[in-house]
Amino acid sequence: MGSVGAKEVPVLLSPEGLRIDGRRLDELRPIHIQVGALHNADGSAFVEWGANKVMAAVYGPREVHPRHLQQNNKAVIQCKYNMAAFSVDERKRPGLDRRSQEISKVIGEAFESVVFAEEYPRTSIDIYIEVLQANAGTRCAGLVAASMALADAGIPMVDLLPAVAVGKIAGKIALDLKKEEDNFGEADLPMALVPQSGRLVLIQMEGHMTEDELGQALELGVQGCREIYEKMKQALRDRYSTGPVGGSS
């Protein structure tokens, strides 16, 4: 994970309680969302989140490939998460690895939980997530980008899916880890929230936390997701509002 030259563990938390990039423990990195970033896709979005750059595209509802996956009562949702070879410090061999396949699966399942798939029987809704530049939290950035792309494609859903990772650095629970914090931190817990219901449709965790810390992490994550949710709604308004009607707040 670490870059070739990195040997020392950096100081992740200053005595003042500030992180290596000067953030507080409950602070997100800057997030910029562009809805409709691609011409060919039915829906698309580009998300810059800290030093992450992630593009997402949605195609469909369209014919199902391969055909045997077709379902008579609903659309199948197929998600492909992929990292560009140059997106990380040491070049990643192109193509699907086990990590990408797992992430594709959990993100796809998260969207199956909110998309009204029964509206489009015998079709496929294909979600493509391309990580161009990675700096921890790419699956969450990918989820946010894919949510926006689905909305841009006009696919009906219960809600958008804001997502964020919470971790543990220097013994403290922290929101939205960046790369150094992820590499040298003690835990990482990505999650995706359905804001309307307050339920999580993606939860993963790696590392170690106490029960108390886990509770704290979930609370902090939900709070972070709600903050991101506002940015997502604003990005949609920026793209689609045409005047005072509908509000540009």
Added chain:
Amino acid sequence: MSDEVSAEILTTHILDLAAEGKRLDGRAPDEYRPVTIEPGFVATADGSALVRIGTTAVVSGIKLEPGKPFPDTPNAGVLTTNAELIPLSNAIFEPGPPQPGAIEVSRVVDRAIRAAETIDLTRLCVTPGEKSWVCYVDIHVLDHSGNLLDAASLAAVSALAHSTVPAKRFEIAEADYPLEVLHYPVECTFVRLGDTIVVDPTFDEERAAQGRITVATDEVRRVVAMQKGLVGAFSPDDVKEVVRRAFVHGDRLRALAKGGAA
């Protein structure tokens, strides 16, 4: 209406327009779409560029890593080019191993870079026969609206021109240094639409085309690579004509690729 039927109607329309010297997007036959290059688009790469030709978008990232020279070229570094035509960029692409189209893009871009001696591979050798730099040129197509070859080659060359050799990171030298680019090959692609040969084809024009031809030129006025593709034919006069036009477009694109080069 099925895609096949609408494509057929569009093809007929494109060919009818071309017969009058017109194009669907209002361009003249020898008019290129607007081109923008954003070098340094990917900070994790050792060099990168995002190229847009109209609504076609391609990003290229360079990674340099220590490796072993090939036994038959012990004094040279290694250059490998790989293009991914990912399903994000157009409905026609499906996930899976590289298809012939992607392989063609990688190979044609690679050929121009190699033939023009864009980078001096002997300078990428660290210890003859033992250790050399491997220069990976990875090309990702984000939005495919036609003319991937030009976009890919422009992205690759722009990325190389803005690359840093990470010598310090791999403890090969005291400091990182810029990758030296000696030549700027640029590809320029044309398609035949009836008797008209148009530059910089769109996706629909490529689908309607009766032959495609790509000419790579460099700044010392060499043609360094060519590739004919799709079903169709070009006369020797056609080829001379497109080569002449490729130099004109090439010079302009090259200036963009060099722009801000370190």
